[in-house]
């Protein structure tokens with residue numbers, strides 16, 4: 001199979017056969033990147049068989065499936081990471097090689113090593129039509145707001161910095177405070193990376209926004225407020241969640257009026273990030289307090305929709321409701337088809353690299369929890385699936401911090417902070 005050398009470390013090719021993959025090591029390659037989604041063609045070997053063939057001859061294998069029209073920056077960065085992390089030459093393929101080359105070229109332009117004007121000629125000189133990559137770069141430059149996602153590997157959460165390119169004012173959404181439950185240790189690796197990005201980009205933080213009180217990780221809202229002085233906010237129904245968990249933790253001193261945040265948003269409330277209009281949509285179901293932030297053409301939908309291949313969020317936490325979730329999703333899908341959808345988690349189906357950006361149109365077409373389903377179908381599917389899911393490992397650690405806006409418990413007289421756990425409160429342990 002012909003491989004075209006693109007840079008010192010990267011070559012691209014059309015779809016290789018399984019025998020072709022077996023010969024790659026002899027040809028000096030160390031890593032194989034597959035950029036084809038599953039089931040594109042009936043004669044494609046498929047990720048699993050490719051992975052096996054690659055592993056058989058000691059090649060690293062990375063799965064970054066993309067469709068030309070819906071490449072995201074996360075794909076580009078994953079592609080760059082796979083090349084950087086490889087010790088030797090890398091072969092990337094899709095069906096023809098065009099998508100692999102497009103990912104490379106977009107990365108080169110984003111990082112300032114190539115100008116957007118050179119993209120089409122670069123492709124043509126190697127017999128590829130890379131006008132799709134040029135179009136992607138044009139669209140990207142025209143986008144408002146600009147969005148940077150930060151993936152946290154431990155919890156599969158995505159944290160965002162959303163900024164108005166004109167005023168360089170920004171909001172941070174759903175920042176994670178690192179917590180290792182085995183050591184009881186706290187760290188601020190994620191939040192510090194966000195802060196460093198903000199400083200490097202010269203952004204001013206106006207808001208630290210949470211979409212809901214998270215059950216799987218601690219919020220870094222308070223840490224980042226202390227660092228930036230920005231205001232914190234969440235949906236006003238957080239008071240219902242506080243009330244619920246006040247009972248579960250048997251915690252008389254807990255204030256349940258939302259006073260732990262600078263602002264509580266009502267449904268439909270609007271505000272600005274820089275000059276960009278932002279609207280709050282209540283989107284309960286995963287939790288009763290969940291909200292979506294619609295910022296310009298971008299909707300931060302937290303745990304309602306995941307990427308289309310990841311389905312939807314669970315609805316079985318205290319106060320959760322599958323029917324509410326369906327109705328919230330309907331409201332989100334009533335946004336214009338081209339609305340960018342940014343999800344709160346990505347659990348990397350089929351071991352693919354993390355992704356977090358889709359569109360309303362992608363969701364309607366490709367999300368198997370939605371396409372062709374009625375409300376009743378969804379409620380049945382969601383309820384059945386939720387019965388199989390163990391509680392998040394940090395649910396009891398996280399809620400007591402997150403219903404206080406990301407504040408750790410106050411130190412005791414010895415200067416140490418202690419978390420508190422109810423016994424048998426949730427009654428849904430997975431013993432098997």
Ligand SMILES: N[C@@H](CCC(=O)N[C@@H](CS)C(=O)NCC(=O)O)C(=O)O
Pocket residue numbers: 155215216303312313314315345347389391392393394
């Ligand atoms: N294994 C994870 C599970 C986290 C989890 O339950 N995530 C929620 C969002 S907070 C969800 O909707 N999960 C859907 C799923 O796992 O299918 C953990 O222990 O933290």
Ligand SMILES: [Fe+2]
Pocket residue numbers: 214215216286303
């Ligand atoms: Fe969640």
